[in-house]
Amino acid sequence: xxxxxxxxxxxxxxxxxxxxxxxxxxxxxxxxxxxxxxxxxxxxxxxxxxxxxxxxxxxxxxxxxxxxxxxxxxxxxxxxxxxxxxxxxxxxxxxxxxxxxxxxxxxxxxxxxxxxxxxxxxxxxxxxxxxxxxxxxxxxxxxxxxxxxxxxxxxxxxxxxxxxxxxxxxxxxxxxxxxxxxxxxxxxxxxxxxxxxxxxxxxxxxxxxxxxxxxxxxxxxxxxxxxxxxxxxxxxxxxxxxxxxxxxxxxxxxxxxxxxxxxxxxxxxxxxxxxxxxxxxxxxxxxxxxxxxxxxxxxxxxxxxxxxxxxxxxxxxxxxxxxxxxxxxxxxxxxxxxxxxxxxxxxxxxxxx
Numbered sequence: 001x002x003x004x005x006x007x008x009x010x011x012x013x014x015x016x017x018x019x020x021x022x023x024x025x026x027x028x029x030x031x032x033x034x035x036x037x038x039x040x041x042x043x044x045x046x047x048x049x050x051x052x053x054x055x056x057x058x059x060x061x062x063x064x065x066x067x068x069x070x071x072x073x074x075x076x077x078x079x080x081x082x083x084x085x086x087x088x089x090x091x092x093x094x095x096x097x098x099x100x101x102x103x104x105x106x107x108x109x110x111x112x113x114x115x116x117x118x119x120x121x122x123x124x125x126x127x128x129x130x131x132x133x134x135x136x137x138x139x140x141x142x143x144x145x146x147x148x149x150x151x152x153x154x155x156x157x158x159x160x161x162x163x164x165x166x167x168x169x170x171x172x173x174x175x176x177x178x179x180x181x182x183x184x185x186x187x188x189x190x191x192x193x194x195x196x197x198x199x200x201x202x203x204x205x206x207x208x209x210x211x212x213x214x215x216x217x218x219x220x221x222x223x224x225x226x227x228x229x230x231x232x233x234x235x236x237x238x239x240x241x242x243x244x245x246x247x248x249x250x251x252x253x254x255x256x257x258x259x260x261x262x263x264x265x266x267x268x269x270x271x272x273x274x275x276x277x278x279x280x281x282x283x284x285x286x287x288x289x290x291x292x293x294x295x296x297x298x299x300x301x302x303x304x305x306x307x308x309x310x311x312x313x314x315x316x317x318x319x320x321x322x323x324x325x326x327x328x329x330x331x332x333x334x335x336x337x338x339x340x341x342x343x344x345x346x347x348x349x350x351x352x353x
Contacts, residue, residue: 187297254285
């Protein structure tokens with residue numbers, strides 16, 4: 001999976017895969033113009049950025065700033081695997097067969113995780129952590145080496161989302177699996193900040209956490225929020241395609257900034273839970289648009305693991321908006337589901353291949 005949820009002074013998470021296009025505009029006329037407010041800071045080993053517009057005369061910037069941070073810290077306290085005192089760490093320490101009560105928030109994330117695990121037939125699996133750690137992409141020191149077959153088999157035996165049973169707010173493990181919600185928790189945190197802003201009466205905003213984005217409303221000139229999908233090259237930051245979100249969320253998964261090489265072979269940080277090995281399907285990045293960012297976040301990882309052919313078949317069957325960038329021998333090719341096409345910006349932003 002991609003983008004582990006973590007806190008602390010040292011970060012190896014991916015740089016955001018999405019470039020933000022947030023433009024201030026000048027409005028004519030004598031009406032009061034909505035004012036732009038921006039908030040940012042470190043969280044989960046990456047960073048968050050919030051831009052919102054409001055013309056409210058009683059807008060309390062300090063209160064909004066504190067409220068955003070409170071939402072982020074609440075998710076971290078529940079779902080971080082880097083904190084021994086988090087709810088998720090407590091669940092991971094729980095004995096097999098013993099039901100454990102979970103908070104409504106964690107239960108919600110677990111339910112969505114299990115739904116997408118079933119939908120993708122295990123391509124997304126929140127118990128993949130042992131293999132992620134084995135390949136050196138977890139919280140331990142980077143290994144940059146290929147594990148032996150025995151170690152890989154032992155890790156693979158501990159990966160099974162079917163061992164998680166959520167019922168009436170209680171989680172029971174039928175085998176000693178390790179849960180890691182990093183493939184969905186950043187998206188969920190993005191949703192929580194968005195819903196907090198709406199509860200404060202703020203309708204025009206963009207929230208971004210580590211490259212996961214959710215927008216609502218519009219900019220003062222009436223134009224939609226525009227977000228650029230990054231071209232999947234590690235040597236530069238350039239735009240591959242621009243999308244107009246409206247009231248939606250987008251998440252991108254990619255392997256072009258977090259990998260290691262051994263004996264001339266490149267090993268992606270994205271691990272296939274079904275094999276315990278890094279993916280090798282030429283997928284460079286996947287962007288998914290959905291109503292909720294948690295869903296887009298998890299689906300982007302699932303499609304990255306599945307590959308373009310199987311991923312597009314699932315997306316078309318389930319009416320999911322997905323955009324693949326796939327490596328070829330010479331460059332890249334792009335593929336998208338029909339549901340993604342309506343979000344593409346007009347010809348002013350041509351695809352850069």
